[in-house]
Amino acid sequence: MKVWDAIDFLNTLVDDSDPDLDLDQTQHLLQTSEAIRNDGHEDWFILTGFLHDLGKVLCLFGEPQWAVVGDTFPVGCKFSDSIVYPEFFNDNLDIHNEKYNSKLGIYKENCGLENVKMSWGHDEYLFQILKPHLPLPALYMIRYHSFYSQHRENAYDFLLNDQDHEMFEWVKKFNQYDLYSKAPEPPNTKELKPYYQDLISKYLPEYINF
Ligand SMILES: [Fe+2]
Numbered sequence: 001m002k003v004w005d006a007i008d009f010l011n012t013l014v015d016d017s018d019p020d021l022d023l024d025q026t027q028h029l030l031q032t033s034e035a036i037r038n039d040g041h042e043d044w045f046i047l048t049g050f051l052h053d054l055g056k057v058l059c060l061f062g063e064p065q066w067a068v069v070g071d072t073f074p075v076g077c078k079f080s081d082s083i084v085y086p087e088f089f090n091d092n093l094d095i096h097n098e099k100y101n102s103k104l105g106i107y108k109e110n111c112g113l114e115n116v117k118m119s120w121g122h123d124e125y126l127f128q129i130l131k132p133h134l135p136l137p138a139l140y141m142i143r144y145h146s147f148y149s150q151h152r153e154n155a156y157d158f159l160l161n162d163q164d165h166e167m168f169e170w171v172k173k174f175n176q177y178d179l180y181s182k183a184p185e186p187p188n189t190k191e192l193k194p195y196y197q198d199l200i201s202k203y204l205p206e207y208i209n210f
């Protein structure tokens with residue numbers, strides 16, 4: 001698909017986990033990216049804001065929403081109480097498995113997130129798609145933007161390496177725009193489209209494999 005066709009396709013989705021149900025998907029993406037743009041950030045950061053939830057097209061391909069949206073978290077070690085609705089892990093067999101239910105589980109201290117398996121979601125999916133095309137801070141923002149227990153609560157510091165710590169400053173910076181960029185006027189998609197088309201063609205190929 002061309003990126004803009006994917007954006008239009010995504011716009012047919014209603015995300016049940018989204019607190020901003022009054023905004024459609026394209027408006028949420030544009031509010032995020034326009035807020036980043038207004039603060040004078042670099043263009044790859046603006047593009048990242050615009051694309052960050054594009055992985056939610058998985059829902060439209062038939063994946064259930066619980067497997068696509070919501071918090072992401074490491075698997076293979078103890079689930080943190082900082083993950084939203086931790087009581088639901090009581091039904092997860094991993095909490096009874098000695099290999100997986102200790103603090104470190106299958107990991108070594110500070111092994112780096114590159115070596116950590118995360119729960120699946122729209123973040124990891126889009127990261128895999130955009131990996132060859134965007135700079136490292138952008139890839140961290142996309143891959144870990146739903147990893148709230150870390151970027152908000154620092155609950156998994158013991159898994160992060162130095163590069164992760166450095167890059168999570170970007171993830172935190174990004175989160176402000178994802179959650180709190182409410183413009184009084186909804187963004188005008190038609191007016192903004194040429195600017196974003198240019199940005200897309202600067203960084204991405206014409207067609208993307210989803
Ligand atoms: Fe998201």
Ligand SMILES: [Fe+2]
Binds near residue numbers: 052178
């Ligand atoms: Fe978002």
